[in-house]
Amino acid sequence: MxxxxxxxxxxxTRLGDAFFPETTRAQFQIDVWLPEGTQIYETERTIQQIEDYIRTLDHVTDIASAIGRGMPRFLLSYTPKSLNASYAYLLVSVDDYQHINSLKQQLQTDLETRFSDIVPVVYKFNFGPGHFAATPIEARFNGPDKKVLRKLAEQAMTIMHEDGGIVGIQHDWRGMAKAYRPILNEVPAQNLGIDRRAVANVLASAFDGSTVGVYRENDELIPIVARAPQNERINGLSEIQNLWIWSPIAGQNIPLQQVMLGYKTFFEDGQIRRFDRKRAITVLGAPATEMASTALARIRPQIEAIELPIGYSLKWAGEIKDSRESLESVLVxxxxxxxxxxxxxxxxxxxxxxxxxxxxxxxxxxxxxxxxxxxxxxxxxxxxxxxxxxxxxxxxxxxxxxxxxxxxxxxxxxxxxxxxxxxxxxxxxxxxxxxxxxxxxxxxxxxxxxxxxxxxxxxxxxxxxxxxxxxxxxxxxxxxxHVKPNERTLKPEKKTLAAVSNYQ
CATH class of the missing domain: 1.20.1640.10 (Multidrug efflux transporter AcrB transmembrane domain)
Known part of the structure; x- marks a missing residue:
């Protein structure tokens, strides 16, 4: 015994460890991340190419996509992503859920090969929380300095890449986004009554549009955006010189280049996230074919061995965090x-x-x-x-x-x-x-x-x-x-038989 x-x-120790099981829903999901700062039109063109490829696969019946954000919450366990022009979500339907595993592996490999500049994650629906369904492996670094946090995240991502069994590897700050900052020529601008705010409004209208009001529909506020027509929008810095700006002193439009010295090109963080009011960068990953707990068991000692400067910490989030909290609520x-x-x-x-x-x-x-x-x-x-x-x-x-x-x-x-x-x-x-x-x-x-x-x-x-x-x-x-096999039969005692007996 x-x-x-x-x-x-x-x-x-050989049992797999999962938080909640996967569903038998005849659909699976794809998260597609393009480089940070990608225009939504470029994202749309890339997703169109991906959809054309997926339609050629066997057992695929329908494809629905959302560009720039997730879909409306059509399922309790689905959590849509927030607005991001470089993100797209695809919902793929198949004729039988039993084909999903083979399609999932094929698509993950093919998308990484055919589209080298994207980070795809192909994953199934499950019964558990949806906020980590795509990337159940999450390592969160906390600390004050942005550069140090990015360096720690890069080290963790390198470990995941070297493992070979993890896909969809990135961090939630994503890459540095290219930005341009106009340099205002102060003297001519003051003489013409033009300030930085006026220049910013002209540039915003030419690129993404500027909010000029709000329209209320029932309890929803919809912004009213003023934007140049499609044929008048500029596509690069070389066309900015064709913009005009209103001068209240001159009483007419003047070329924008008359009050500009040039533009400064630099890279900045497209997004900075915080957790518990501290800067936090989370490295994300998903197992290619195995359970998240199996893949995590391999890389966890290596990531925890990363030397952290004073004032920085590492915490595990994702599936392991939710699983631990749920089990604690039961086992405590x-x-x-x-x-x-x-x-x-x-x-x-x-x-x-x-x-x-x-x-x-x-x-x-x-x-x-x-x-x-x-x-x-x-x-x-x-x-x-x-x-x-x-x-x-x-x-x-x-x-x-x-x-x-x-x-x-x-x-x-x-x-x-x-x-x-x-x-x-x-x-x-x-x-x-x-x-x-x-x-x-x-x-x-x-x-x-x-x-x-x-x-x-x-x-x-x-x-x-x-x-x-x-x-x-x-x-x-x-x-x-101390019962012996050769014990003799005892005389019956005068006791009332009851379910509760005295063993003393």
Whole structure:
């Protein structure tokens, strides 16, 4: 028995660890990130090329895309991305969800090969939170200096790239965006009554447009943007010299270049994120073919070995953070309830030894659980843990039934050895029938994507533990009460048979 428990403990380390299972929805998602600062028109052209390629693949039925942001929240577990001109979201429908895994791997490889300047992430829907569905591996660095944070993020990204099993690698600050800053010629500008704000408005109208008002529709405020017609918009710095600006002193439009000295080109952070009011940069990644926990186990020691300057810290976010917080909410009160259940069993038998016998049988479920999950190729996810916790009460019930029958047999006048043997024989059918009915009731859930791991946990754990309970409980009873095979039959005592027996 100890060997089986040791083997189960080793098998526990071989189980996959996932927060929530994937769905059987006949759709999958693609996040496409172009270089930071990409115009939305260029993003649209790239997505059109990607859509044309995806339509040539087998089993693909429909494609829907959103440029510059995610789609409206069409599913509870879907979290749309915020506005970004260099981002696009694709929703791909297939004729059968069983083809998604092969399409996912093919698309991830082909997109990285055909479009070298994008960061694609192809991923499935799952039942859990959607904010980390695309990139469940997240390493967050906190600190004051932007350059140091970017350097730390680059080191972590290098480790992920060298691993070879992680895709969609980037950080949430993304690349530096190219920017231009006009240099105002102060003297001519003042003589013409032109200030920096007027220049900024002209440039904004020529490029992205300027907000001139707000339109209210019910409870929604829609900005009114003034923008030059398509044929009058400028496409580069070389065309800025063709812009005109109104001079209140001259009373007419004048060329913008009369009040400009030139332009300064520089690179700046397109976005800076904070967490707990501190600057934080998060390195993102997704496993190519395996579970996130498996890929994370490989790279975590290397990333945590990165030397952090004073005032900087590393925290793991994503799936590992949400999984840990969810399990803590369940497991933190668990010891208190375990102690309460132990006290109930002690009060039930009015003795300590029967309670110890019962609780020594509980770990037997681990043997069946690990074996079942490995054979069924199911991960130890959140619902599997709930199934494992529910097994405790079922196993305690079986042990109580057997111990109570042993006491009833002893009170009828049998020797303790005979009582143990007869009780095991007489209680075998009720115990196995109770386990069998539970197992049969769980069979439909085995084919459900969400409850499959929980069903396998309960079915295999209960079946294996029920059989072992009929063997282990009599053995432990014999050891705790020093029962000998040659004990003589005792005379029956005048006691009232009751479910609650005195073992003192």
């Amino acid at each position: 100890l060997i089986l428990l040791a083997a189960a403990a080793f098998g526990f 009160p668990f010891p208190m309830f375990m102690v309460l259940m132990l006290l109930i069993t002690i009060f039930l038998f009015n003795a300590l030894r029967p309670a110890l016998i019962i609780w020594l049988c509980v770990p037997l479920a681990i043997i069946g659980v690990v074996s079942g999950l490995l054979v069924a190729d199911q991960p130890l996810n959140f619902v599997a843990v709930l199934g494992l916790l529910s097994l405790t009460g079922m196993l305690i019930k079986n042990a109580i039934v057997l111990l109570d029958q042993i006491e009833l047999e002893i009170q009828s006048g049998k020797s303790r050895f005979e009582a143990i043997v007869d009780s095991g024989v007489s209680r075998a059918r009720p115990v196995m029938m109770a386990a069998m009915t539970t197992v049969l009731g769980m069979i439909p859930l085995v084919f459900d994507a969400f409850f499959a791991a929980m069903a396998v946990t309960i079915m295999t754990g209960l079946t294996f533990a029920a059989v072992l309970t009929l063997v282990v409980v009599p053995v432990l009873y014999s050891l705790f009460y």
